[in-house]
Each structure stands twice: as C-alpha cells, then as structure tokens.
Amino acid sequence: MRTRSHAEPTVVVTVKDPHVVDRDYLAKAVALARGLDCRLALVHVASSAHARNVALAGRGTARDVRSWLQEDALLGLHRWAARAVEAGAGATPVVLWGWPESDQLVRYVVRTRPRFVLVRSPARRPLGRFFKAYHDWELLRGVPAPLLLVREAGPWRRPRVVAAVDPLHDHEKTADLDERIVGTAAEVAAALGGALHLVHAAARTGLTGVPGRPATSGAAGRAEPV
Helix, strand or coil: CECCCCCCCEEEEECCCCCCCCHHHHHHHHHHHHHHCCEEEEEEEECHHHHHHHHHCCCCCHHHHHHHHHHHHHHHHHHHHHHHHHCCCCEEEEEEECCCHHHHHHHHHHHHCCCEEEEECCCCCHHHHHHHHHHHHHHHHHCCCCEEEECCCCCCCCCEEEEECCCCCHHHCCHHHHHHHHHHHHHHHHHHCCEEEEECCCCCCCCCCCCCCCCCCCCCCCCCCC
C-alpha cells in the first residue's frame, strides 16, 4: 500500500480505472476540494484476486504480480493527479491492496478520516442497479464520513443541495442526526456556490389532520403536497 500521513483535510476520490481519466468526475472532485480548501486523495484498490489469477496463469509469482499491479496503478493515478493540479487542487495518489474493494476503502477512510468521500457510481438500468448495489451499500454502511455517490457526468453549476430532515423525529431518528445532515449539506452548498434546500416528506394528514391538505408550519419556507 502507498499512502501518506493526512495532516491536512482531504477529499477521498475513488478511482476504478487509474488509466482512464474521467474528466467530468475529476472536475467535480476538484470543485469540492477547492471549495472546502482540501487536498484530493486519489484512491484505487488493486485486486488481490486478480493477482492470484495472473500468477496461476504462469505469468510470475503472486508477489511479482502484486508489485507490478500496484506500480502500474500508481503510474495511472499520477496522470489523474497532474490534471487535478492543473485545475487548481493538490492531489495525492494512493494505491490500496486487497479484496473486496469496499472493505479496503472503508479501512482507509477509518484510518485517515477525510472530510468527504466521492465514489463514481453511474446510474444504470434497474437490473444493473440491483447487481451493483452491494459495493455502494457497503460503503454507505461502513464509511465514517460524508459520502457522495456521483451518478451523472457534467460539472456542478450552482447546484441545489437537498437535505432530507425529519423535524418530528419519527422512526427513532434523532435531532442530532438532522443537525449533522444539515451541517454537511450546508458545507457542500457553500463549497459549490449552490443553494441549500431542506425537505421533509410528511403524510397529508400528518400535521393538519385534514385529508388532501399539505402539512404546514411556522418556519420559513413552504410546504408542498407530494
């Protein structure tokens, strides 16, 4: 594994293929890092399972293959880092080793405690979402940092950041969780020059008791029927 001591705040950017620079994805990462005054950690997980398969095919020992895979991935990540620097954000390449990928990423985030974690997770057809859900779900469960799943290409231009809150604290959701959600959403909105929207979905009879009427409150904003 190649890593460094993260004395400064970082935004972890997961990289699936270190040899193909996803410019749109990287642009979003750079925008967030610059807005938060953070450095990027470009993280790729090299697969131990792949190394075993290559070794069994007679192309070298497992140790030789592991070294080659790590050096090859690091070379690709340096190209990502160079583009990030050109765009105005410092970047550090990091190659992890192991399987499954989600476990290695969770361990890395637990150890380094970054400000945010970005994962490229493009939207797919319904069946594709089912088969890819395991990796994303494991990160959602295990990563102890705000996690952004980047679905779409294209830059962020004054985005609307939506924070789902529950002022009634139903379903054992605590007020502290709402505060953390709003605080994180506000950070993202400010970093990207966007607008923060707080949303609470309530049953039509939740507050008024009158079927068909939207719930209302005295807080600034508006209540809309779903």
